[in-house]
Amino acid sequence: MLYNLGDMNPSTEQSVLKNKIKLLLKPKMKEILPLMDMPEIESETESDSVAEDNDGDDEEENDDREITTSNTSNTEVVRRLRASQLTVEDSVQRPMKLRPAVSAIMRRVFAISDLHVDYKENMDIIQQWSPMDYENDALIVAGDVTDSLPLLQQTLQHLQQVFFRVYYVPGNHELWIRKPEQEKDSITKFHQIITMCKEMGVVTEPESLCVSNMAAVWIVPLFSWYSTPEEDSEDSLYIKPQNPVGEDKSHNMWMDNHLCIWPSFEGTRSKYFANLNSQTCMKQYTDPVLSFSHFLPRTDLVKPSDKELAEIETERKRLGLESAVEANKKGHINPRSFNFTRYAGCKVLEAQIRQIGSSVHVFGHQHRNKDRRVDGVRYVSHCLGYKRERAAGLVTGIEDCAPKQIWPDIV
Known part of the structure; x- marks a missing residue:
């Protein structure tokens, strides 16, 4: 009955x-x-x-x-x-999958972003993740899974079978419109994705997660978009090049400018998504907060640190490749005519991270992995990225192509 x-x-x-x-x-x-x-x-x-x-x-x-x-x-x-x-x-x-009873809980929280499962080699990697390794753990997915709604649903369902709980925010790829006759615009598609996640039991709202018999953490998704310098120079993470070489062709090279369709609304895209976090930011969080977004929240997170540069050089050396510095001078890594900072993120996101008192913030988007502490907050980027980037030694720390444990912190 x-x-x-x-x-x-x-x-x-x-x-x-x-x-x-x-x-x-x-x-x-x-x-x-x-x-x-x-x-x-x-x-x-x-x-x-x-x-x-x-x-x-x-x-x-x-x-x-x-x-x-x-x-x-x-x-x-x-x-x-x-x-x-x-x-x-x-x-x-909330639908929950069957788990064996346990007398003592020790739940870890993992994070990853930019799965890009449209590429078969990436989907193959994710299919190899097993509940034998993660069945009692939670996973944060910080956007850019796929622009296909059926494939997104399939991927999230698989992750739900592997992990105890899955948390997710859409990235910019999810908002691409390839069939305008079927998908009205990018804002409508965003809300369709959120509705789909709620029906599936994938979490897109703040939730308290018990990580042991005596402790809990808050997992807090933050929706976001970037500000270009033309839209809002104060909110943008744009860094003007000191010695520009040739014409800036970023606008034509950036696929969002071709595949996103925006309805008319007041304000910038960044502020639209930031306003969706209003209720989230008004909450009082008594346990540690692990927040996450797709886009970057700070300008100083864009450029690699000395440690991150050294990690890239070590990985490229292991792969038998020339120095990243030399390769970059030749334009082999980052095209000289493209400035990523135009589309990196927004400063309003950082303000919200501080407002909710995050201990850890996970982000993605750049396909460059980082783990830094800035003014009391640990910022983690752990992207799967593209096969060509991994083969070039640019996506470090993911040699095993597995999610990164962010809680409890591994010393």
Whole structure:
């Protein structure tokens, strides 16, 4: 029988859950009750339990009956209520996949971005990630998965099978419109993606995640877009080249300028997406905050540090390639006519990171991996990027093509 608990208040739901579990899982009560912090009780008759339900429906002799609208087993409801410290209402509304009961929780948080699964070699990498390695862990996906909605859904579903929880924000690629006759504009597509994620159980809103029996962290997605210097010079991360070489052809080279379709709205694109974070930024977070966005929040994160340059040189040497400095002088790495900082990010994003008190902020977009601490915040970029970039030694720290653990911090 299917018990719909959606219209009950939390205390009523909790009572109903306990009653159903007593009836349906009596053979395993000694295992289940400790997970609920309930004392062991005397055996009771089925008729007594059924009477407590006051449901009016005939009961069936079937230990596999479901008691939530999300097709979650009885054992799973109990374990999740305790393990993740979600409310009963949350557990009913959010579909959860089956996990073995554990007495002690130690949940890690991983991050990655720029999966670009439109490329078969990248999809092959992701398909190799196994729940054997991550089934109790959470994953932050900081945008640029694919511009195809069916492929995006397929990829997120796979990640949900591998990880306990998946958090996500769209990047610029997701907002590309390849079929204008099917997708109205980039803003409409963005909201379609968010709706799809909610229906799937992929998290795009702030959520408290239990990482141990005694601790939790807040995972906080921040929607964003970049400001070009023409749109808003104060908000832009644009860095004017000191010695420009030739014509700046960035506008024509940047695919967003060809594949994004924007409706009319007041203000800049950056401010539009920043305003979507208003309620998020007004919340009070009592546990450590792990925030993430697709775009960069600071100008000083654009250029590589000495340490990051050394890592690139080491990787290129390992691959038998010439120095990155020499290659860059020849225009082999970054085209001289393209200035990425036009499209890097926005400063309003940094203000929001500070407002919510982030301990760690994850970002993507640039396809250059970083792990820095700036003014008390740890900034992490861990992109999969393109195969050609990995082969050129430009995407460092991802030699195993796996997500990066960001919590707890690995010393």
